Amino acid sequence: MENPLLRAPDWDQHADRDALLIDPVLTVRQLGRFGRVPTVPTRIDHALVCSTARGAYDTYLPPHRPRAARRRYTAVYEVDMGIHPVRTRILLPSSDDAHEFEVTVEIDWQVADPALFVRSGHRDVPRLLLGTLERAARPVTRQFPISASDAAESAVLSAVPKRGPLGEDAGLRAEWTVRVRRDALNIEHARRLQDIEHRTAEDVETKRGQLEVQQYEAKRIAFYREYLDRGGIDAWAMHLAQHPEDSKEAMTALTEDHRSQLTAQLDLVKAVLDKGGAEPFELEAIRRLSISAAHGILGQFVPREPPPVGPAVPDGQDGGHR
Template sequence: MSDPRRHPDWAQPADRHTQLIDPVITVQQLARFEVFRKLQTRIDHALVFATSKGGYVAFLPPQRPGSTRGYTAVYEVDTGVHHFRSEIELPSDNDAFQFVVVVEISWQVTDPARFVESRHRDVPRLLLGELEQAARPVARRYSIARSADAEGELLRALPAAGPLGRTCGLQTTWTVRLRRDQENIDHQLRMQAIHHGTDEQILTEQLGMRYDAQLDQRARQQDELTTERALAYGDRQHELVLRQQQWEHRQRLELSRQQAELQRVEAEKIAFYQWHLEQGGVHAWALHLAQHPEDSALVMRTMREDQLQMIRDQMSLVSQVLGDGGAERHELQGPKQLALRAMNDILNQRLPGVPHDPAPPYPDRLPAPPARPPVPTAPYGPAPTFAQWEPPPGYGTAPVQPPASPEPAPEPADEPADAPPAQPQPLDPAGDGRPQP
């Protein structure tokens, strides 16, 4: 309420959002013979006028009095809804422990005249006092540990005691939440932490046992897999070793067979060369020329020199035998026959010592070579060497057909002992073996 001519006796700086304790905003005294004036107040505030007889007349918004005659004072009262929150303590069945009650109250002045008449200036304290007075006997019946039961009983008992602030013209709504004191809460928190820790340890042990069982099962499976893998690897290794041994055995058998074959070939070569070398002379040179055709000139020259030397030796021998008078006639029959045969060969253009029908280089009457020695079947037995095999008697020595004997020449007449020996005709230098005329 605003009056430009006078200041109110009491006023509090409150607006719509101020937390109020006393809903009376201003109080102003009115003069008895004061000329009527229009009062300026807020539209949501009520005006309570005090009469000279001690009564109170309330004008709720938007009503206003037409005159202030007969009133001694005016109270401007806030009729809005206000809220506050507070905590109070209520005793339990044991004085050592108290419940802590959290109270939330909404209040509003519905009868301004009755509130002004009640002379209360602290609404929260008024309501909390009535609440404590009604709730204290209820909380006394419960222990500190039964806070939930005590809270439920309070919510049932307080409405039965009547609305709070009704005698003062107030309309209230409220709610309470009861809990233990802080020490008991801390104790319960510690106990809860202990229980939680114990439960965690028990659960950890249980899950640890399951985890260990799973690890053991996994380790067993890994051991089984490792064993199976090792067995499979061992089987493959054993199979590989067997294959390697079989391969080595085949290699040894093949090597033994090759060695036996080489020994057989060497034996055949030895027999072949032995036969040709035993024939001597032309056969030996023919063998050399077959293996080394580039030495044909050397072979021919050497053979020619050998033949010439042999003819000279034979002629010299014949001359000595026929010209020597120291031997008897019957002793000279054989040498004379040989000398005549050599002369016949020379005249027939054959080399002395060469048969008329020479044997073939590979005679059919050569004995068959011996059978190949059996190859040992043992995988590691030593292969037999050819030195252990002895050729049969007569192997490689084929009989050579002697040259056909010429017709026996008529025995010449006895020559005088002093007759000079026949001189051999010189050979043709051309090397064809024919005597020169």
């Protein structure tokens, strides 16, 4: 009689070592009525799960294989027990329904209990694990705003394991981690807002500089207005008391102002002295005042001579005068 394990399996994934598996059950063979399981032509690193008509499952982990028909098996399942990676992204809600977290998920899974996995009936391990992870993480991330991705990530990594190891109820062992970020649209929106903030800050600095210049010019205008109103000298004195660094400019301005006043006075004196048509006795008083004014004006430009210094007089010898 033909050995059922030597013929083509009833179901075969045709998977090799480089295949990306989603179902670790590689082949399924239905056995004959005698239920014998002779030498199995499978890879040594695969497990065999033999089922009975009563729903029992016997597992033969590599390198062990069934040698005697202790039970009447109805089917044999060839199960891959290697480690398989899953790298994908899912979306999880934030506290604002308008935004979602973009979550990078990394899972490394393998079959830990082949009989339990066969009995579970699952055929898509990544979907099973991702669905379990998503259901556990959704109520956690919903507590956080989209801007708090770091806090949401920490909460997920802390809360999900409390519900039990991922995939354990299906006979799987899984190591997993997640990275929670704002979704791409929100990240782009945040970058645009950041650019706007930077440009606004630059505009504020520029306008602040322009305002300072305007304020300085306004102060200068106010000063010169007060300078004209108060007669110049008093205003300059007040200004120099507050800004001594402007003394050079002040002295130059005062000298020029004084020089102008003197020139105007000299012109007036000259005009009076040269004026004719009046009687001598009428001009006499004016001439005396003009000459006196002229001497006063000219005296400002002629340095005073120091008083003559005579020989020293010894004490007690004052020329006979007391």
